[in-house]
Every structure is written in structure tokens, then in C-alpha cells.
Amino acid sequence: MAWTWPTAVFFLFILLCLIAMGVWERWRPGGDPRRGVLGLDTTRGDRLFITLLGSAFIFLAWLWAFGTPMWGGLAISIAYGVAVFKWV
Amino acid sequence: MHKTVNQKAWLFVVPVVGLVAFNALIPLMTVVNYSVQETFGDNVFFWEGVKWFEQVLNSDRFHDSFLRQLAFTGMILVIEVPLGIVVALSMPRKGPWVSVCLVLMALPLLIPWNVVGAMWNIFALPDTGLLGRMINGLGIEYNFTQQPVAAWLTTVLMDVWHWTSLVVLLAYAGLCSIPDAYYQAAKIDGASSWAVFWRIQLPKLKRVLTIAILLRFMDSFMIYTEPFVLTGGGPGNTTTFLSIDLVKIALGQFDLGPAAAMSLIYFLIVLLLCWVFYTLMMRGEEQ
Known part of the structure; x- marks a missing residue:
């Protein structure tokens, strides 16, 4: 592999x-799914999935726009993850 | 009340987890590993970091095939969905012709994808195919092996022929589920057939049409076999969609690193669409 x-x-x-x-x-x-700012009913697992998938796209967008290093992408992803867990 | 906790049921999930690990996770992990390395064979790998991702994201070739893919998907949705609704509306709801229509509609869906590609290839060949000869006989120059527009037209036509039935069957099922009371009320109010369609049938079809649109979106976004057999991605690269381009890079050029990076980007796009599909369906369920 x-x-x-x-x-x-x-x-x-x-x-x-x-x-x-x-x-x-x-x-x-x-507990039960809650309705967040996007109008979606999400559990914690859903929010983790949204965070990971969104972060992948953030990293790709960063790589496409600015190239390496990708610390900026990492910072945005962490902020995005926190926001998803808090408000989505 | 105290609920009995019994975790033994998890054991029944173990075979599925094993199977998924074998057929999905392990290949995915391998692709992730390949996407950050370079190899010239002999199982020797060199670390390259995110170079292949950067290369794919900034490559005109990837952008072109991605745009072609979007254009193809957009085109077939614009044609297949309205056409499917029109055909479903014109199909009989009662009587012996119902079964005949349903079987005829289901026929294209039963044909394997590579057979559809081969059929249309033979059908549309300019010198020997029925369609090709007929169009050329009308004085219109048509050769899908050489003309990009003709290749696109043939590919889109083939997909419409193959998959409109799916939209028809879904829309027909939706139409059959509308109770007669709605039509009776519309008749009493003197509603025109357009008003019946716009105010009753279309709103009632919303859910099945959402499923139809998303299914067709997903399926056409991952299309490979039919255009590959029909045009092989040509002439030139004019019908090279994402999956065809991916196979060309991975198996034609044996560039495993860039191909792995491209498949991961492609996978992420498909995963995003799947999530949108799932979320919309779940929302529909709630409503």
C-alpha cells in the first residue's frame, strides 16, 4: 500500500x-439532532462529517489559490470546524 | 423506565465492516498513499507531498474535462427531465396499454452500458449506420468520429435514449399517486389543463422529480462506459469527461500519482453531491 x-x-x-x-x-x-443556522437537523456525527468534507475543500481551494505552505488553509479549516460544531 | 442495554447486535455488523474495509477503505487508503508519491514501477516510491494535487488543480486538462463533465450533465438534465415529464403525462393511466408502455419504457434501462455504447456506435456510423447514413442522406454532413459537435450530439442523444425512461417511470409513479379528488376539484373549478399541471401535478411531483434530478446528476457525473465505447473521448479530447480522463492518466500514461490525486478530488466532489442528495431527500421526508 x-x-x-x-x-x-x-x-x-x-x-x-x-x-x-x-x-x-x-x-x-x-441527544437528538438539532436545527442549526443552515436549517439542517444535525447530530454530532453529521457535524464531524460536514467539518471533514468542508475542510478537504478548504485545503484544495487554498492549494489552488496560494499553493504551499498550507498553514492558512489549516487555520481556516479549524475555524470552520469550530463554527460547524457551534452553529450548524 | 430502565432500558436493557445489549451490545451484542454489534457483532452482526462485523462482516459488513470487514467487507467495506476490504472493498472500499483499503483501496482508498492506497489511493491516498499514491497521491503523495511518485513511482516508476518495481514498487519503489518517492515522496512528493501535495505536488500532484497542485498540478491537477492548476491543470487546464483537468479544468477542461471538469467543464465538459458539467456541460454534459447540465445538457442531459435540461433535456431528460422535461422530456420525461411530457412522456409520463402522455402515458395512459388505465387500460391494457399501461403495461405495454411501462415495458417499453423500462427496456433501455435493462441494456448494459457497454452494449448501449456499442449499439449507438454502430447505429451512428456515417457510412454503415442507419442514423449516420440517414442524416448524411439528408444532405447534412455528419460524422461523429471526426466532428466534435456531432460527437457531442450523439453522446447526448445516446444518454437521453438510455436514461429518459428513468425520469418517465419516476414521474409516472408520482402522477399515479395523485388522488382523483384533486382532478375532480379542478374540473369543478373549470381549471385549464395547464392550470392542472402547474397547480396540482407539478407540486405533487416535486419529491420524485428531486430524486430523478439528483439520480441523473450523480449518474451522468460519473459516466464512463457509454461515451468511452461510443467515441473513446474523441475526436481529440472533445468528449473526454472526468472519468475517461482519469483512466487515460492512470492506465494510459501510468501516471499513478497525478491519477490518484485526481481521483481523490473527483471522489470529494462526488461525496459532496451524495451528501447534498441525502440531505435533500431527508428534508423531503420531513416535509
Whole structure:
């Protein structure tokens, strides 16, 4: 599969996100879906999915517009993720 | 009341998880790994970082095939959806012709994609095909193997022939589910047939049409076999859609890195569309 450290870390990060979500749900259940600013009924899992998918597009847009390094894309993605978990 | 907690049911999910891991996750992980490396074969890889992503995102070739893909999808939606509604409206709702119409409508959907491509290739060949000879016989120069416009027309026509039936069947099912009381009320009010369509039938079809549009959008966005068999992406690159371009890069040029980066971008676009599809459907359910 031609593994490299960065790709392994990437998948490990996603796995850790899923584990963390499981632990969070166990520790403090998220309850029923809530309606956010986009008018969507989302659970925590949905919000994680929206965050990850949106972040992928943010990184691609950053790469297309500014190239490397991608710290700016990372900062926007984190802000976006926080916003999604808070308001969506 | 205390609910019994029994987690044993999770064991039943294990085979599915194993299967999905085998047929989806592992290949996806491999593609992610390839997308950040370069290889010249012999299982030797060199780290390249996000170079291939940058290359694909800034390549005119990718932009062109992406735009062609969007244009194709837009065209077939603009043709297939209204045509499907018109055909569904003109189909009988009662009597022996219902079954005949339904079977005729379902026939194109039963034909394998590569057979559809081969059929249309033979049908549209300018010197031997029935369609090609007929158009040329009318004095219009038509050769889909050499003229980009003719190639596009033939590809779009083939897709319309193959997939309009799906819209027809969905719209027909939607029309059949409208209770007679609506039509009776419209008759009492003296509503014209246009008013019946605009005020009763179209609003009632909204849900099935959403499904039809999104299904056709998704399917046409990932189309490969039919145009590949019909035109092979040509003449030149005029009918090279995203999936055809991807196969050319991956298997034709054996550029695994750029092909992997392109497939991930393509996958993300499809995933986004799937999510929109799912969200819209769930919203429809709630309403």
C-alpha cells in the first residue's frame, strides 16, 4: 500500500476523531439532532462529517489559490470546524 | 423506565465492516498513499507531498474535462427531465396499454452500458449506420468520429435514449399517486389543463422529480462506459469527461500519482453531491 508517515498520521487522525467522538458521546450524550443556522437537523456525527468534507475543500481551494505552505488553509479549516460544531 | 442495554447486535455488523474495509477503505487508503508519491514501477516510491494535487488543480486538462463533465450533465438534465415529464403525462393511466408502455419504457434501462455504447456506435456510423447514413442522406454532413459537435450530439442523444425512461417511470409513479379528488376539484373549478399541471401535478411531483434530478446528476457525473465505447473521448479530447480522463492518466500514461490525486478530488466532489442528495431527500421526508 506504499505507506508513508504523513498518510498514516492522516488516517490515524481520522480514527482518533471517531474514537474521541465515541468517548464524548459516552461521557456526555449529544441527544437528538438539532436545527442549526443552515436549517439542517444535525447530530454530532453529521457535524464531524460536514467539518471533514468542508475542510478537504478548504485545503484544495487554498492549494489552488496560494499553493504551499498550507498553514492558512489549516487555520481556516479549524475555524470552520469550530463554527460547524457551534452553529450548524 | 430502565432500558436493557445489549451490545451484542454489534457483532452482526462485523462482516459488513470487514467487507467495506476490504472493498472500499483499503483501496482508498492506497489511493491516498499514491497521491503523495511518485513511482516508476518495481514498487519503489518517492515522496512528493501535495505536488500532484497542485498540478491537477492548476491543470487546464483537468479544468477542461471538469467543464465538459458539467456541460454534459447540465445538457442531459435540461433535456431528460422535461422530456420525461411530457412522456409520463402522455402515458395512459388505465387500460391494457399501461403495461405495454411501462415495458417499453423500462427496456433501455435493462441494456448494459457497454452494449448501449456499442449499439449507438454502430447505429451512428456515417457510412454503415442507419442514423449516420440517414442524416448524411439528408444532405447534412455528419460524422461523429471526426466532428466534435456531432460527437457531442450523439453522446447526448445516446444518454437521453438510455436514461429518459428513468425520469418517465419516476414521474409516472408520482402522477399515479395523485388522488382523483384533486382532478375532480379542478374540473369543478373549470381549471385549464395547464392550470392542472402547474397547480396540482407539478407540486405533487416535486419529491420524485428531486430524486430523478439528483439520480441523473450523480449518474451522468460519473459516466464512463457509454461515451468511452461510443467515441473513446474523441475526436481529440472533445468528449473526454472526468472519468475517461482519469483512466487515460492512470492506465494510459501510468501516471499513478497525478491519477490518484485526481481521483481523490473527483471522489470529494462526488461525496459532496451524495451528501447534498441525502440531505435533500431527508428534508423531503420531513416535509
